[in-house]
Amino acid sequence: MLRSNYIYRLESLRAELLQLGTAVEESMARAIRSLHTHNTAVALWVINNDNYIDEARDTLETRVVTLLATQQPIVAGDLRLLMVTTAIANELERIADYASGIAGRFYRRPELMAQFTLPEQFLSYAEQVRHSIHLSLQAFLAVDEQIARNVIARDIQIDAMHDELHSALVTAARTAPEQLDIVIDLIDTSNVLERAADRAGNIAERVLYLIGS
Template sequence: MVRERYTRQIGSLREDLLRMGSMVEQALLRAITSLDTWDSTIATQVIHDDAQIDEIWRSLEERTIHLLATQQPIVASDLRLITVANAIASELERIGDYANIIARRVRRATRRPALVTPPPAIKEMATLAIQMLNTSLEAFLRQDVDLAHSLAQSDERVDELEDQLRSAVIAMVKDDPEKVEAAIDMLDAIHALERTADRATNIGERVIFLSTNSVEDLN
């Protein structure tokens, strides 16, 4: 009876973690849309919804601590799952924060007279960041080590795009100094996308640890 209840709790933990992942993915998609279109209404919604992501993160953290405290002795595989779930929830919360940062920069930029047109490469970077988040969660769901490893190559491409985009934005400012503040907002958004990719890669590393009990660095 106790074990059945514990198994249900573990299942619920996994489901809520994936639900949190879906919420974060939607926040990131909306934030990127607001950046692409300079839509401050969408940006405001992202900022508003961030509190829900934080709430589910705190709930997951409390439940993982409760499981660790009450289920003794605990088998090694379950211990890894609980600690990994807690770590992934923290990574997702940070990605939610990056979506929030992008949205706040959009809202701030739209209040200024001069806007910076997002360089075309930012779409590739944003698409990759979202794909990486989705891949990392799929790897966790399936405990797929190969899928987790695939994140390393995508992360390298995101880093390359960040360098390209930073150069492009700085070049824009040289041509039009009035856009300095808007350019800073754009650079912050680009950096948030790069950090999102890093966090997705971190989730991949957690999946590898969960599946193999070995630590790997994918960055």
């Protein structure tokens, strides 16, 4: 394979990964919006978009394998990029699964969820998680060590917000037992969001590995 064609394919992989990341970030944002606005159409979009994201991840991995098989030798820096690309794609696919699960909770029981207004504390927490996902993608786009380290550092703040939200939801369940089912769903959703933030941290760690830091 000509070096110019090889470089073009490397850059194409990078662009595809960023496109995948944008789709995943949008899925998470819409999943939260479906809960907040009680919009089943938005929830269904997230659920259906998960299939597109799965296919995009599979296609990306196939292209990485093909490039590894057809380009020899591969310099260490390029090999590292290919490994990181696959790893980040897998992290993004898991975040998309979380978003689909969140949307699915509402889509299956819209009448029940419509009886409950999401507390501002929950929305703030969800936005911080979404922002960490966004920053992790920015870190990869810019190959920026500082942004990557900021994502990792933010995890402490997000964990603290999660703990506070969990306590508030438990209190809500005790004071309004008739809303117990909804509160349990929100507690589970907050746990899923925490795992999504952890995945963003994993992406940031991969960026640091790519940089060699």
